[in-house]
Amino acid sequence: MLEIRNIDAYYGKVQVLSNVSLEVGKDEIISLIGANGAGKSTLMKTVMGLLRPKKGSVIFQGEDITKIKNTKIVSRGIVYVPEGREVFPEMSVRDNLEMGAYCRKFSSREMKTHLEDMYEIFPKLGERQKQLAGSLSGGEQQMLAICRGLMSDPKLIMFDEPSLGLAPVIVEDMFRVIVKINQIKKIPVLLVEQNAYMALSISHRCYVMANGMIRLSGRSEEMLEESDVKKTYLGG
Amino acid sequence: MSIIMQLIISGIAMGFIYALVGIEYTLIWNASGVLNFSHDKLITLGAYIFGGTYILALKMGFVQGILLSLLTVAIVGVIIARTIFIPLRNLTMIYTIMATVMLGKIIVEGIRLFWGPVPFSVPGFLVGTVKIGKVVISRANIAIIITAFICVCALQLFLYKTKPGKAMRCVAQNRNAAQLMGIDVKTVMVTTVAISMIICCLIGVLVSPLLNISTTMSNMIGLKGFAAGVIGGFGYLPGAIIGGLVIGIVENFASMIFPSVYKDIAAFVLLVAFLLIRPKGITGKTR
Ligand SMILES: Nc1ncnc2c1ncn2[C@@H]1O[C@H](COP(=O)(O)OP(=O)(O)O)[C@@H](O)[C@H]1O
Ligand SMILES: [Mg+2]
Numbered sequence: 001m002l003e004i005r006n007i008d009a010y011y012g013k014v015q016v017l018s019n020v021s022l023e024v025g026k027d028e029i030i031s032l033i034g035a036n037g038a039g040k041s042t043l044m045k046t047v048m049g050l051l052r053p054k055k056g057s058v059i060f061q062g063e064d065i066t067k068i069k070n071t072k073i074v075s076r077g078i079v080y081v082p083e084g085r086e087v088f089p090e091m092s093v094r095d096n097l098e099m100g101a102y103c104r105k106f107s108s109r110e111m112k113t114h115l116e117d118m119y120e121i122f123p124k125l126g127e128r129q130k131q132l133a134g135s136l137s138g139g140e141q142q143m144l145a146i147c148r149g150l151m152s153d154p155k156l157i158m159f160d161e162p163s164l165g166l167a168p169v170i171v172e173d174m175f176r177v178i179v180k181i182n183q184i185k186k187i188p189v190l191l192v193e194q195n196a197y198m199a200l201s202i203s204h205r206c207y208v209m210a211n212g213m214i215r216l217s218g219r220s221e222e223m224l225e226e227s228d229v230k231k232t233y234l235g236g
Numbered sequence: 237m238s239i240i241m242q243l244i245i246s247g248i249a250m251g252f253i254y255a256l257v258g259i260e261y262t263l264i265w266n267a268s269g270v271l272n273f274s275h276d277k278l279i280t281l282g283a284y285i286f287g288g289t290y291i292l293a294l295k296m297g298f299v300q301g302i303l304l305s306l307l308t309v310a311i312v313g314v315i316i317a318r319t320i321f322i323p324l325r326n327l328t329m330i331y332t333i334m335a336t337v338m339l340g341k342i343i344v345e346g347i348r349l350f351w352g353p354v355p356f357s358v359p360g361f362l363v364g365t366v367k368i369g370k371v372v373i374s375r376a377n378i379a380i381i382i383t384a385f386i387c388v389c390a391l392q393l394f395l396y397k398t399k400p401g402k403a404m405r406c407v408a409q410n411r412n413a414a415q416l417m418g419i420d421v422k423t424v425m426v427t428t429v430a431i432s433m434i435i436c437c438l439i440g441v442l443v444s445p446l447l448n449i450s451t452t453m454s455n456m457i458g459l460k461g462f463a464a465g466v467i468g469g470f471g472y473l474p475g476a477i478i479g480g481l482v483i484g485i486v487e488n489f490a491s492m493i494f495p496s497v498y499k500d501i502a503a504f505v506l507l508v509a510f511l512l513i514r515p516k517g518i519t520g521k522t523r
Contacts, residue, residue, distance in 0.1 A: 050415065074418030086413040088406050099406055102399070103418035148417075 001026050001188050002047070002078075002156055007056035009039075009046050016042045017053070017212045024156065029182050029189045031199035031220065034209035040192045041083055043209075044158050048080050049073045061155070075103040077155030083164065083192075085141040087148070089134025093125055096133045096144055100151030118147040121177060139170040146174075150181065157181070158190040163198065171195070175202050200224050238370040243488045249377035251484025252384035253439060254503075257461020258468065258476025259391065260435040265471055266408030267428035268321050270332040274340035275436060276458025280451060281343050282309050282437030287358040287449045288351045298361060302441055306434050313433030317426040325425070344451050355450035362445040376445040383442060387435065388477060395473070404428060408471075456500060463507040469517030478518055482506070 002024040009017040016039045024030045032040055045051045047058055049070040057066040065073055088096050097118055098111060106114065119126030122143040128136065133144055142162055149157055159178065163171040179202050182189050193199035200206055200220045208216040208223075216223070257275070264272045272278075285308050290301035320339065324332040362376040395401040406414040407424045415421055440454065447453045460483055465471075468479025483503045490502035510517060 048416065070415060071418045071420050074416070080416050082413065082416060086410055086416070088409045088413060090409050091402075091405065095402065099402060099417050099419075102403065102406075152418075 001028075001061065002190070003059040004043070004047065005057050005059065007043070007046060007053045007058070009042055009051055009053045011042075011051075015212065017046065020056070020209075020212070020214055022207055022214065022217075024188050024190050027182070027186055027188060028205065029179070029191060029203040031191045031193055031196075031203035031206045032209060033193055033196045033199055033206065036194065038209040039212040040209055041160055042212075044080050044082075044160055044190075044192065047073075047078065047158065071103070074152075077153070079149040079152060079154035079157045081145050081149040081157065081159045081162065083160040085138070085145045087133040087136075087141050087144050089132065091133055092130050093133055093136070093144055094129040096148050097125075097129075097151050100148035102152075104152050114151055114153075118150065121150075121180075122147060139166050139174075142166060142170075142174060143177075146177065150185075150187075154187060156188050156190070158192070160192045161194060162191075163193065163195045171198065178202065197224075238372075239492075241371045242373070243492060244485060245371070245373055245381075246377055247485035247488035248481060249380040249484070250488070251464075251481035252380055252388075252477075253443060253457060253480070254461045254464040254483050255477040255480025256384055256387065256435055256439050257457055258464040258480050259388070259473055260432045260439070261462070262465055262471055262473055262476050263428050263432045263435075264321070267404065267425050268325055268332070269411075270321070270329055270336070272432070273333060273336040274343060275432075275461075276454040277340040277343040278309070278433060278436040279440045279443075279454040279457065280449075281312070281347065282433075282440030283444050283449045283453060284347055284351050284440075285309065286437070286441045287356070287361075287444050291358050291361070292356070305437050305441065309433040309437040310430045313430035314426055316433070317429035321425055321429055322422055347451055353451075355448040355453075357448050358444050374445075376442075379445075380442045383438065387438060391431075391473070400424075400427065460500075460503045463503050466507055466515075467510045467517055469519035469521045472517070472519055472521040475517050475519040475521060482518070 004020060004022040007017050007020045008015065020043060022032070032043070034040055042051065046053050049065070049068060053066065057064055059065070060076065060078060065076065088099065091099070094115065097115055101111065101114060119129070124140055125143060125147060128140070133141065136144060146159070146162065162174050162178070166174065175198055178189060178191065181187055191199055191203060200223055203220045206218065206220045206223050207214050261272050261275045264270065282305060286301055286305040290296045290304050291298070296304070316339065320332065320335045324335060362379050364375050365372050366375060366378060395405055403414065403419045404424050404427065406417065406419055407421055411421060439457070443453070443457065461480065464479035464483050465476045466479070467482060468475030468477065483506060486506060487499050487502040491499040
């Protein structure tokens with residue numbers, strides 16, 4: 001589905017990613033964990049075409065998309081739900097969702113069924129569809145950001161720290177929905193998290209990143225078992 | 237009584253001009269995060285293209301002249317967006333600000349070279365008055381009010397009901413997220429600058445019956461339009477309209493109470509008062 005091969009990326013002269021390779025298979029949930037500043041968000045931006053890598057390539061559905069325009073990558077079906085939610089604060093919940101389908105030419109009927117689909121996943125959003133997104137709580141904004149991402153029927157969705165700054169109850173909700181998206185809609189997921197236990201418990205495979213390099217990868221279950229992984233990366 | 241009505245109506249007319257100025261630079265501010273310091277010169281340029289070239293030199297009809305002027309400035313807008321706003325969009329704001337200041341200078345000197353230094357007027361354009369009951373209104377004021385009103389409504393419809401309009405608001409509210417939706421930020425910026433230029437040109441055309449066409453004709457309008465934005469709520473389009481109308485009406489009444497040489501001060505007294513007491517403006521909203 002998505003294959004990242006030997007990426008080197010820089011901000012100006014500072015190297016942020018070195019020789020990063022990662023793969024997301026069909027129907028998989030992959031988690032990418034690592035401390036703050038490891039380069040996780042930078043990797044997402046590189047996939048989205050917002051940052052051009054110096055070396056390496058990004059392959060999506062068998063095609064090289066490394067040099068493709070960002071808008072084209074979105075319409076090919078890769079969606080990135082960014083860190084910190086980033087909703088459009090002065091637009092209604094509904095308008096936010098509709099903008100999520102910007103790259104699709106939906107008829108008004110299709111738009112309606114998509115909206116109803118989202119309101120089914122998070123009924124709160126339905127209740128608040130006329131409210132300005134900026135007036136929602138942090139948890140509600142995160143739900144909105146997730147649903148906005150789903151509006152365009154993505155072929156791959158990447159979540160960047162969806163649990164950041166949310167209450168534990170809401171975090172559990174969020175992860176349940178991510179699993180549901182993956183199982184019911186059959187959308188492969190790349191999940192970036194600092195909340196490593198949570199991420200490992202819902203993902204199939206996992207990559208651990210530190211200082212811009214992939215340090216470890218493997219099946220999530222096994223990672224949860226291994227004591228040295230715990231010690232080094234999970235803080236336990 | 238009819239004097240007061242007349243003052244209110246001419247105040248509303250000037251108010252709409254200030255509102256259009258407020259809208260014209262708010263659009264660019266929202267799309268690119270930069271104040272366009274050449275905006276008053278662009279208004280002047282619009283007036284010169286209309287009056288100097290299409291009407292006086294090429295002897296066109298007014299309607300045809302206006303339409304061609306709008307088309308011309310839209311093209312100029314695309315060029316400005318591609319040479320200034322897009323290349324400089326990721327640098328610190330000061331570079332773009334300096335670039336727009338220099339653009340203003342270039343436009344003024346360009347006008348002097350191309351159209352000459354002597355101010356002129358457009359004969360026969362929106363002259364005369366209309367009497368409604370006891371109130372006498374100039375044709376120019378009626379044209380200003382109607383055109384500005386249509387322009388404001390059309391812009392609101394565009395921004396709130398159409399897909400490209402909504403994309404423009406997305407870029408204004410969160411450029412990063414807009415990119416992630418697949419919105420082409422560069423295209424949006426080009427469109428915004430072109431629309432802004434069209435509004436500038438309309439302002440230039442609308443005030444040409446009131447002022448002589450000269451390189452300094454829009455200095456005061458430019459400043460008061462800026463004040464309109466601040467008084468209404470910076471970055472918020474409906475705020476610019478409210479702020480513009482407030483300034484237009486207040487300064488007209490001020491000219492009734494104080495000697496009319498102080499008329500221009502009214503807007504700036506209001507501006508300073510708002511900055512000190514309520515910097516978020518009347519509406520309290522931004523963007
Ligand atoms: N826009 C930027 N310009 C320069 N350096 C950046 C920028 N964004 C992030 N960095 C740096 O790149 C490194 C990786 O950042 P990031 O990808 O955001 O990490 P993570 O998402 O894993 O927390 C950090 O050292 C950060 O300071
Ligand atoms: Mg990050």
